Amino acid sequence: MCNNGVVPTQSPRARSTNETRDRILDVALDVLGDNPDAGMGDIASAAGVVRRTVYGHFPSRLDLIRTLTERAVTEMTAVLTEADTPDAEAGATWVAFVARLWPVAHRYRVLLALRRGEYGEAIHSLLGPLDELLAGLVQRGQDSDVFAQHLPAGILSQLAYGVVFAIADSDLSNGTRGARAATITSLLLLGVPETRAIALVDDQP
Amino acid sequence: MCNNGVVPTQSPRARSTNETRDRILDVALDVLGDNPDAGMGDIASAAGVVRRTVYGHFPSRLDLIRTLTERAVTEMTAVLTEADTPDAEAGATWVAFVARLWPVAHRYRVLLALRRGEYGEAIHSLLGPLDELLAGLVQRGQDSDVFAQHLPAGILSQLAYGVVFAIADSDLSNGTRGARAATITSLLLLGVPETRAIALVDDQP
């Protein structure tokens, strides 16, 4: 067992293993995105692998979905904290957030459907911390009169990023068109005036 | 077979039958509202009836759901045409629509979840005509510069009444609070300025 580099280069064996594992995850995201009720068999074939192999990496369907969700939470949290400059105006922060969130949201659009249904509870609990971060951001916006206050921050934030996911799930899923539309729409929902919303979007590259 | 009234009074036999049938439908709406994946058995017990009896009225689960959806489409279409005065301003029409839609939306909140999943296709096709009516209304609003144009009317209308259903599905489901919040939120989403939205809502009783 020699390690010829500084980086902990894993043996090609383990790398190949991780490759299949990652491929299964990626493909699962795709397949479930098209049909949230797809079975382990569908995912396996789409990954060019036998059903039994999937169970080798993920003992149960719940494990697979939990892993997927954990991935999503990690990425989205990173995106949010990256965009969040606590002293910045809430509207600008939101724009930066959605801009970075967009491609991720498209990949993980399945979560929107998965929150209802069998594993809803598990997913919900995993998404909890992220939800709180978002609610906090919206709350800040409401406190500084940037966002409207017709709804409590908790619900409003859910609706706002629900809209983003919904648009990511529609025809406009790819291209800059969708990102722009999603940003403006969510800003409107948050109570930002249309002219101001457009100005904010055209500011940030 | 004597009919002692002008109204086609059905025999008490048939009436009792229709009563169970209607009760099943009502209860199904409730049960499925709580858990869209509830089985025929759950619905039956909740209706105080045996599973076999449900199949007596609805040959298949799809039949039940289709009937439910047809009911919803009928009621919602009635509500929409009732609120729609073609020469009125689109914003005011929307407010009147949501006000009347609110209790109905709460009852049929399950449709939101049911559109995805096994019977999505069937439901979608039944909802088609209603969707077109709504898209038409939103289009009118966009043409007269009352609604924003950052999204095509088809998608924007879906999002707008999706938000109404989402709020109807949340904690604020009952009471006037929810209705008001849903109306304002959907107006904001449609691009109506906040002050104007509030004015519109406080106008209509």
Next chain:
DNA sequence: AGTAGATTGCACACCGGTGTGCAACGAAGG
């Protein structure tokens, strides 16, 4: 060559929901 580990191709049991068949019960209606 030999071994360890990932993958494969079956097999199987299990589960829950769906839909059906049928005999029996019970109350309205002739």
Next chain:
DNA sequence: CCTTCGTTGCACACCGGTGTGCAATCTACT
């Protein structure tokens, strides 16, 4: 009284997805 019809309580077959067991295979590493 006897028929009709909704309801009931079983039984059963069917289906699709889940999860497991195990021997065989292939490939990389020793």
